[in-house]
Amino acid sequence: MNPNDDAGHGPPGVSRRGVLGGGAAVAVAVPLLATGAEATPVADPASADLVTVKVKVNGKPVSVQVDPRVTLLDTLREGLELTGTKKGCDRGQCGACTVHVDGRRVLSCLTLAATVNEREITTIEGLARGDRLHPMQQAFIERDGLQCGFCTPGQIMSAVGMVHEGHANSDDEIRERMSGNICRCSCYPFIVEAIRDAQKVMR
Known part of the structure; x- marks a missing residue:
């Protein structure tokens, strides 16, 4: 028996290995290309029209060419290799992808x-x-405001934004304003304590 064939499955001479290994078109995501200076288009004439986005990311100017349908989250993770921003639900429900745009917290997904x-x-x-x-990062460590750590970047970014907005005046307000950030490990009491500590230093 040919080890490349899956007996009894599909047309003769066609195997799953053969299809996946070549001979069939495989859909792949168009890569994102970023440079610190001039943006260069991805060498893929079959791709959709790309748009140039010039931003300052963490204080550094960046020019990136992306498909106009690509999210900020995917651009940060795949194009700029800033993988600290996490992809959780990818539907705006968990807050793991929170970043700041012009100082305001947004869901990058x-x-x-x-x-x-x-x-x-x-x-x-x-x-x-x-x-x-x-100070917020330090407070999360000192108060043990994380367990698995997956949601922590989004929690911290949201907490920093909330403090800058002036909405961390009580534990109840912190819980309300942070309700869009989900922690599956249920570290909420320690997260509140960390934010309470950090906001005293930040102010």
């Missing part, structure tokens, strides 16, 4: 990259100053 042209993006990678953690 619901934000098209093309809509942030000429704006300033801050991700979790941009909070620390060298080896010095942001």
